[in-house]
Amino acid sequence: MKNFKLTLIMLLGIMGFVKTSIAQIQPNGLYLSFNDYRQHKLSYANNGKGNKIVIHDFLQQKNITVTTDGTKQVFAKNSIYGYRNNSHDYRLLGNKGYQIIDTVGFYIYSSDVLSQEGKGLKPVKTDFFSTKGDGEIMPLTQDNIAKAFVKNHKFRYLVQAEFKSDRDMDEYDNGVKEYKIKELYIDSNK
Template sequence: MKNSIKMLIAIVAVSLQISTLQAQSKINNTGVYLTEQDYKAGKLSYVLAAGDKMHLNDFLDGKNVSLTYQGKNIKLAKSEIFGYREGNHDFRFYQNEAYKVLDTAGFLLYSKNELAQQGKGPKPVEEYFYSVSTDKPVLSLTLQNIYKSFPAENGFRYGVQSNFHQDADLIIFDNVNKQYEIKFLYMEYKHNANAQHASI
């Protein structure tokens, strides 16, 4: 009996270690999402190991991602792949630009560093974007764009008008609930719309 309990404890401990290692390796992987379906499934291609490298060629609007993968040089057109993962962040390519995925609940929020004139010279400023889904265009996160992008979702649009007064308000993050306020508003609208539909 004691041996079987010890064996069970050992199996549980090993299982926990393996699942922790798998979770850590998934989080810290760097690789390429070839398609939208790969991104949704979390399936990376060209997962980089020690000695492998990825160059995004952002300078002068580079159109390719260059990889040194298992000793081979590989070029992938940004227009033909969905995006990539670096560290624990996902990025989507849209018109050869990489956008960091911030949130995917309901619709996607992105950020991107862009140069803006500040003081004596240009400095990187974080700008915010969104897309209604992964197969839709990436647009600047503005009140006007949000209003136009959700024409059939009146409750959400009216909520945006009531709760957000300038574009910068759209990216307010609620640290208590750990979510963007616009996402809370959207998910609340969807929940209420579904509840109303179910009661009919």
């Protein structure tokens, strides 16, 4: 009898976990504006009932195709703030999608950039940033940080002291689960 109760309790716990996990899965969709993104308001959400969103990332094409109830609509990428795909948010700028990585203090993005590797081009993960969620997106370099945060002397000096090269600027501190550059930014505002 004890084994039966224990098994029943474990089964109910697992069912509750699965139900919670499924409920936490968010649909794919479009953020028509920055305000929609801040409010997590998706338009044209892909609810799995034959609706489909195609971003056309290949060669940075200019349009997004949305199929809703059998009707196709085409949107220019430059008229949309961003989109959600597979539980990740992306911002669109210049027909290119930038994955939104972190939004505390300023925004950090990631995107693949084609780079010459050996005999051909290879996509390389590259980090970018903007001072605001709807601001200019720039490569995450010491020079760009210095230009963007010209009035925050302490932050600029901390960045120069901490990072030996631009390649180091995407370091992640697993202990505090935060990018080191974000830690420096928070420290500079104390």
